[in-house]
Amino acid sequence: METFESLVRAEFAPKNTYLNTASSGLLPARTVTAMQRAVRLRAEGGSLDPLFEDVEAARAAFARLAGVPVHRVAVGPSVAAQTGLIAASLPAGAEVLTAEDDFTSVINQFHVRGDLKMRIVPLERLAESVRPGTALVAVSAAQSADGRVADLPALREAARTHGTRTYIDFSQAAGWLPIDADLYDFTVSTTFKWLLGPHGAAFLVVPEDFGGLTPLLAGWVAAEDPWASCYGPVAELAHSARRFDVSPALGVHSGLRASLELLEELGVDTVRAHDLALAERFRAGLARLGHEPQPAPDSAIVSVPGLGARQPALSAAGIQVSDRAGNLRASFHLYNTAQDVDRLLDALDG
Known part of the structure; x- marks a missing residue:
C-alpha cells in the first residue's frame, strides 16, 4: 500500500524550493500526462467526447471534496466570473458586507455595480458586523495576503440570526482545509492553487433552488440537452447547477480531474496535518531569528512583515515565495518538506 510520502514522491519533482502554492500550485505528474493526452487527441483529430467526460468527472470529484451533490456544482473559468453572477443577483440598494483587503476577485464585482451599499470591516469583526438588512456577506475562507482563516462558524451563526446570505471563497483553502459547502449559500474556488490543477477552471456551489441566480453567462453547454441547443435561444436550461456553466476549457479539466483524484487518494485531513506542521516549523524558526x-x-500560509523585499534574492537562490504588500509570504503544501522550510530559514538568517 502506497504511503503519503511515496504517492507525493511519485507525482512531484520540483527543480527548486517551491513555497508559493498561494500563488499557484505545482502540477502532479499524472495531471501533466492527462493534459498531454488531451492535446494529442486534439492534434490527431479524435473525438472530443473523452474531454467532455473529464469535465463531468472533475465536477463530481470537486463535489465530493465539497461535500455536496454534484448537481449543485457549476463549472466556470474563474472566481471573478462566478462572483459576477452573485453580484448580478442582488437588488439595487442591497447591503453587502466584506472584509478589509480581501482578494479582489471575491469583492470587486459588488463594488463595480455602483448601486449596492458596501460595508468593509476588519476580518476579525466580520461576524459581529452582520446586522438586520445585510443581504450578503462575501469573504475568503483564508486570506490571500496573510493566511488568516475566517471564523466561519461565527459567521454562519450571525448570518442565520439576521437572514443574511453567505458567499465563501475557498480558493486559498480548498485542498488543505476541509470544505463543507452545504453550510453556506454559495461557495466558490479556483483550482490552480491548493487543488493542484491547471489555470482556467473554478467551481461554484449553489443552493438546491439556485439562490435566485440568473444564468447570465449561459450558452449551449448550460442547456438540459446541450447538443440540441447549439442554435437560437436555449429552450430549456439544465435542471442542475450546470445552467450556470460557461463553456469549459477542454484539456484543462482533463488535468484537473487527475489532480482532484490525487487529493482524494491522499485525503484532505492528511494534507492539512502535513501543511500545518510545516507552517508551524517555519513560525518557530522565525521566532528564533x-x-x-x-x-x-x-x-498553511505564513506572512512576515517587512521581509517582502527579500523575495527577488530568494528567487534568484531558487527559493520561490511571494512579496505581498511588503510582506514575505510563504505557503506550504503536500510536496514541501522540513528541508524546504529549513532552507528558507537559513536564507533569511544569512
Missing part, C-alpha cells in the same frame, strides 16, 4: 509573522494560527 527574531521575526514575528502576521497572526494566522492554523493556516
Whole structure:
C-alpha cells in the first residue's frame, strides 16, 4: 500500500524550493500526462467526447471534496466570473458586507455595480458586523495576503440570526482545509492553487433552488440537452447547477480531474496535518531569528512583515515565495518538506 510520502514522491519533482502554492500550485505528474493526452487527441483529430467526460468527472470529484451533490456544482473559468453572477443577483440598494483587503476577485464585482451599499470591516469583526438588512456577506475562507482563516462558524451563526446570505471563497483553502459547502449559500474556488490543477477552471456551489441566480453567462453547454441547443435561444436550461456553466476549457479539466483524484487518494485531513506542521516549523524558526509573522494560527500560509523585499534574492537562490504588500509570504503544501522550510530559514538568517 502506497504511503503519503511515496504517492507525493511519485507525482512531484520540483527543480527548486517551491513555497508559493498561494500563488499557484505545482502540477502532479499524472495531471501533466492527462493534459498531454488531451492535446494529442486534439492534434490527431479524435473525438472530443473523452474531454467532455473529464469535465463531468472533475465536477463530481470537486463535489465530493465539497461535500455536496454534484448537481449543485457549476463549472466556470474563474472566481471573478462566478462572483459576477452573485453580484448580478442582488437588488439595487442591497447591503453587502466584506472584509478589509480581501482578494479582489471575491469583492470587486459588488463594488463595480455602483448601486449596492458596501460595508468593509476588519476580518476579525466580520461576524459581529452582520446586522438586520445585510443581504450578503462575501469573504475568503483564508486570506490571500496573510493566511488568516475566517471564523466561519461565527459567521454562519450571525448570518442565520439576521437572514443574511453567505458567499465563501475557498480558493486559498480548498485542498488543505476541509470544505463543507452545504453550510453556506454559495461557495466558490479556483483550482490552480491548493487543488493542484491547471489555470482556467473554478467551481461554484449553489443552493438546491439556485439562490435566485440568473444564468447570465449561459450558452449551449448550460442547456438540459446541450447538443440540441447549439442554435437560437436555449429552450430549456439544465435542471442542475450546470445552467450556470460557461463553456469549459477542454484539456484543462482533463488535468484537473487527475489532480482532484490525487487529493482524494491522499485525503484532505492528511494534507492539512502535513501543511500545518510545516507552517508551524517555519513560525518557530522565525521566532528564533527574531521575526514575528502576521497572526494566522492554523493556516498553511505564513506572512512576515517587512521581509517582502527579500523575495527577488530568494528567487534568484531558487527559493520561490511571494512579496505581498511588503510582506514575505510563504505557503506550504503536500510536496514541501522540513528541508524546504529549513532552507528558507537559513536564507533569511544569512
